[in-house]
Amino acid sequence: GESVGLHLPTLSVQEGDNSIINCAYSNSASDYFIWYKQESGKGPQFIIDIRSNMDKRQGQRVTVLLNKTVKHLSLQIAATQPGDSAVYFCAELTGGGNKLTFGTGTQLKVEL
Amino acid sequence: DADVTQTPRNRITKTGKRIMLECSQTKGHDRMYWYRQDPGLGLRLIYYSFDVKDINKGEISDGYSVSRQAQAKFSLSLESAIPNQTALYFCATSGGGTSGRDNEQFFGPGTRLTVL
Numbered sequence: 301g302e303s304v305g306l307h308l309p310t311l312s313v314q315e316g317d318n319s320i321i322n323c324a325y326s327n328s329a330s331d332y333f334i335w336y337k338q339e340s341g342k343g344p345q346f347i348i349d350i351r352s353n354m355d356k357r358q359g360q361r362v363t364v365l366l367n368k369t370v371k372h373l374s375l376q377i378a379a380t381q382p383g384d385s386a387v388y389f390c391a392e393l394t395g396g397g398n399k400l401t402f403g404t405g406t407q408l409k410v411e412l
Numbered sequence: 413d414a415d416v417t418q419t420p421r422n423r424i425t426k427t428g429k430r431i432m433l434e435c436s437q438t439k440g441h442d443r444m445y446w447y448r449q450d451p452g453l454g455l456r457l458i459y460y461s462f463d464v465k466d467i468n469k470g471e472i473s474d475g476y477s478v479s480r481q482a483q484a485k486f487s488l489s490l491e492s493a494i495p496n497q498t499a500l501y502f503c504a505t506s507g508g509g510t511s512g513r514d515n516e517q518f519f520g521p522g523t524r525l526t527v528l
Contacts, residue, residue: 309452332515343416343502343519344455389454393515398462399470400517402447402454 312409319377321406323390326371332393334400335364335375339386347375347388377408385410415439416520418503424526425493433488433523435503444486445504445517446470446478448497455502461486493527500524 313319325333331352336344350357350364350373357364363376373390387407391400416437425431435444442463447455447470457470459478467478475497477489490497501524504517 334516341521343504343521344517345519346516349516399457399460400515402456404452404454 310407319380321375321388323373330392334391336389337386382410418520422524431490435486437505441505441507443506446488447502449500495527498527
């Protein structure tokens, strides 16, 4: 079946460094993707999204890159801060645009 | 997220008991969802509803049922709880529509359920 997955379950970075979180997806028909951040004890929260007609989208300290050729999505966090420590999920819109399918998540740990 | 509330936040129950988790939203969204999250796994969709008269099974609906009492309320029931239903449960809402951002889902704070 179709799936969304992440390459690395845990990523440790030094405070101030840039973080890159990767996601592979297999549904070539997906045309919309979201990155969510989940802090401990909370529900996931929207970070940034991207449509399939785009390769790159930037937000505040975050950038999402989409490579449709290899079905790969990445989230880049600039100048990583302790408050960025969380689990990050990618999600793709599937089911004819009706459902979000989530990846397994990457735990980002920021070391001081 | 204050716009989406879940009750209870924590619950411990015994095998075979019936339990209901409730979700309310003030965002005025038509679409509501129930997910479960297990350690090391992503969010898996249990049920979803696109309006009061619409209920759809997700990928792991066995052992669960739902009720959409109103646009703002969507409850999840475990008719006879079993230990492998111990997990974190999230409710979410979305507005739907043709715009990609309309499909953004807003999540509640979660309910931690333990079945002994």
